[in-house]
Amino acid sequence: MRPVYRAALLILCNIFNCKLVGYKNINMAKKTEKKVVAPQEENKADVKLDRLQQILKTTPQISANDPVERKLRLLYEIQVIDSEIDNIRTLRGELPNEVRTLEDDIIGFETRISNIQVEIKKAEGIISQRKLDIANSNALISKYEEQQKNVRNNREFESLSKEIEFQSLEIELSEKKIKEAEELIKDKKASEEETKKMLEERKKDLVAKKQELEKIIANTEKEELVLKEKSTEYKQVIEPRLLNAYERLRKNARNGLAVVEVKRDACGGCFNKIPPQRQVDIKMGKRLIPCEYCGRILVNWDE
Secondary structure (H helix, E strand, O other), X not given: OOXXXXXXXXXXXXXXXXXXXXXXXXXXXXXXXXXXXXXXXXXXXXXXXXXXHHHHHOOOOOOOOOOHHHHHHHHHHXXXXXXXXXXXXXXXXXXXXXXXXXXXXXXXXXXXXXXXXXXXXXXXXXXXXXHHHHHHHHHHHHXXXXXXXXXXXXXXXXXXXXXXXXXXXXXXXXXXXXXXXXXXXHHHHHHHHHXXXXXXXXXXXXXXXXXXXXXXXXXXXXXXXXXXXXXXHXXXXXXXXXXXXXXXXXXXXXXXXXXXXXXXXXXXXXXXXXXXXXXXXXXXOOOOEEOOOOOOEEEOOOO
């Protein structure tokens, strides 16, 4: 009731010495209605759970002469089981992918460390070889210097001088290569230490994620195994043609729903409105009727 109308009624009631009770009664009726509707919404989860438990206790049986309605019901029961399996996998979330990613990271870091160690050993080998070359060059220089003392002419002296100069250049080159190799080793060792720290962090994260995943699997593994066995049992008795259509729809559907109920005159998958006549056909269950918008198989039974 609008405030203007209520004020007018109050004025009339004061004039005629009567009480305004209708407005309060209307409010009380509205509150009572709300209280009655609420429990129906809360019982939806219980209904789904009871339906699943009933399906798990049932042994699927079907023959070629069974009506389409029976085949549709079996297909819907497969959907209920598979949806529950999807819910269990959703409970695990991204943990399996995170575990695989961490394992790949660890393998990558270990490979990187191994490659770094190979490069360090290679650089150390270069240093050892260059030091040996320096020692040989120094020995040759000493030899040539001694020979210069006993030369007979300028030609021999100049030849020996060129050899000494060449060996001196070889020593300078070797020292440069040694310095480069030492710098490389320094950088590689720093990179190795950093990679090892990252590797240890990934290993700790992997242990934590695995423990979390194992805990979830321990709580749901038995239930998932029962559901998988029941799903396989149902799929063995359903027609291959229907099963292939179901699997194809499930693969293409974002939420894995291939068979959905009509809820509030709309498709339970895409929530588009369904014409009344089409709803009648669906409820009769005489033939398989897909949704005009999303292609999901529609069913409608009064539970």
